[in-house]
Amino acid sequence: MSNQFLPIVESIATGTPQHTVYQTDAAKFVSELYGVGQHQERIEKIYKNTRIETRHLALDLLTDEVVDFCRQPGNIKQRMDLYAEHAIPLATKVASKALAIATARNRQERPTDTTKIEDEIGLIVFVTSTGFLAPGVDTKVIEHLGLRRNIARIPVNFMGCAAAITGLRVACDYLRAYPHSKALMVCLELSSVNSSFGDNLNDIIIHSIFGDGCAAVVLGARDEANIAAANRLVIRDNFSYLVEDTADGIVLDVQDNGITCQLSPQLPGYIEAGVDPIITNFLSEHQLAKADIDLWVVHPGGTRIIEKVQRSLGLRDEQVDDSWEILREYGNVLSCAVLFTIERMLIRLDSSNNFDPLEPLTGLAFSFSPGVGIEGILFEKY
Numbered sequence: 001m002s003n004q005f006l007p008i009v010e011s012i013a014t015g016t017p018q019h020t021v022y023q024t025d026a027a028k029f030v031s032e033l034y035g036v037g038q039h040q041e042r043i044e045k046i047y048k049n050t051r052i053e054t055r056h057l058a059l060d061l062l063t064d065e066v067v068d069f070c071r072q073p074g075n076i077k078q079r080m081d082l083y084a085e086h087a088i089p090l091a092t093k094v095a096s097k098a099l100a101i102a103t104a105r106n107r108q109e110r111p112t113d114t115t116k117i118e119d120e121i122g123l124i125v126f127v128t129s130t131g132f133l134a135p136g137v138d139t140k141v142i143e144h145l146g147l148r149r150n151i152a153r154i155p156v157n158f159m160g161c162a163a164a165i166t167g168l169r170v171a172c173d174y175l176r177a178y179p180h181s182k183a184l185m186v187c188l189e190l191s192s193v194n195s196s197f198g199d200n201l202n203d204i205i206i207h208s209i210f211g212d213g214c215a216a217v218v219l220g221a222r223d224e225a226n227i228a229a230a231n232r233l234v235i236r237d238n239f240s241y242l243v244e245d246t247a248d249g250i251v252l253d254v255q256d257n258g259i260t261c262q263l264s265p266q267l268p269g270y271i272e273a274g275v276d277p278i279i280t281n282f283l284s285e286h287q288l289a290k291a292d293i294d295l296w297v298v299h300p301g302g303t304r305i306i307e308k309v310q311r312s313l314g315l316r317d318e319q320v321d322d323s324w325e326i327l328r329e330y331g332n333v334l335s336c337a338v339l340f341t342i343e344r345m346l347i348r349l350d351s352s353n354n355f356d357p358l359e360p361l362t363g364l365a366f367s368f369s370p371g372v373g374i375e376g377i378l379f380e381k382y
Contacts, residue, residue: 010182011218012098013095016333027043050208051328054329058090061195079193080133083193086212119148121148121184123184124147126188127155127164127188129158130334164367187339193258234380235377249263249370250372283364298320300341
C-alpha cells in the first residue's frame with residue numbers, strides 16, 4: 001500500500017507597502033478631521049485601545065490630499081486603478097521572495113537538484129477582499145516571475161480575514177491530488193485604497209485597525225513516511241463552520257466609492273460564544289482536546305477579537321503572544337494577518353531549537369469570515 005502524501009509549507013514570505021503610519025499620529029490626524037472636544041477625546045481613546053503601534057499603508061492617509069480623494073463620491077474606478085498600481089508590484093515582490101526561500105531550502109536538502117521551482121508550480125491561488133480587476137493580479141505574477149502558462153489559477157475573493165485559510169484548503173486539496181507538484185498562494189490586502197472617512201463610528205473604527213500587506217506561501221507535498229525529515233509545517237486537516245444567526249457580524253459591500261466593511265458591535269460576543277464549541281468538536285474528530293494543542297495561531301483582528309478568543313478557549317497569555325505582536329506592528333491586515341502570525345511563530349520556533357523534530361508540535365490556526373464563518377487548519381511543526 002502506498003503511503004499518504006501530506007501538504008507541507010515550503011516557505012512563507014511577507015511584505016508591506018512603503019508608508020509607515022504611527023498610531024499616535026493617526027489618532028491625532030483623524031481626531032482633528034472629525035472635530036474637537038468630547039468627540040476628539042473619544043477618537044483618541046478608540047485608537048489607543050487598539051494596542052496598535054504601527055501600520056503600513058499603500059496610501060498615506062495622513063495627508064489632506066488623500067483625505068479629499070477618499071471623501072469623493074463615485075470614484076470606485078479610480079480606487080481600483082490605485083489597487084492595481086500598488087497590488088501588482090507588491091504581490092510580485094513577495095511571491096518572488098517566497099519562491100527564493102523555498103528554492104534555498106530545497107537546495108540544502110538536494111544540492112544536485114537543478115529543477116527550477118518556478119517550473120514546479122502547478123497552481124496559483126490569489127486571495128483578496130480589497131480590490132478586483134480582471135485579468136487579475138495572479139496573471140501579472142505569472143508573467144513577471146516566469147511561471148508556467150498552463151498552471152491552474154483560482155481566485156478567493158470577499159472571504160475577509162479568513163480567506164488565507166480558504167486558500168490554503170484549496171492548495172492542499174490540489175496537492176493531495178497532484179503530490180509531485182507545488183502550489184503558490186498570494187494574499188494581498190490594501191484597505192487604504194477603500195478608505196472613505198465617512199462621518200460615522202464604524203468608519204472611525206475601520207480606520208483605526210486595518211493595515212495593508214501581502215503574504216505568499218509555497219506549498220508542496222511529502223510522503224508521510226518521510227515527513228519528519230522535511231522539517232516543515234505539515235497541514236493535517238482543515239475545518240469550516242458557519243455560525244448560526246451571526247450574518248450581521250462582518251459585512252463586506254461594494255459602494256460607488258469603494259469596498260466597505262461593517263463590523264457589528266455583537267461580533268466579539270459571537271466569537272466568544274462560537275469559537276470553543278466549534279473547535280472542541282473539530283479536535284474531538286481527531287481524538288484531540290484543547291490541551292493537546294501546543295501552538296495557537298489566533299487571527300490578530302483586533303483587541304476584542306484576541307481577548308474573546310482567549311477567554312472562550314481558556315488560553316494563557318503567552319499562547320497568544322504572536323498574535324498580539326503582529327497586531328501591534330501591522331494592525332489587522334485581513335487575510336494576510338494569520339500568515340504574518342504563522343511566519344512569526346515559525347521564526348520563533350526555528351530560532352529556539354527547544355523541540356524534538358521527531359516529536360512534532362501540534363497547532364491550530366484560525367480566522368473569521370463574513371457569515372460569521374470560522375475557518376481553520378490543524379497542523380504539525382516538525
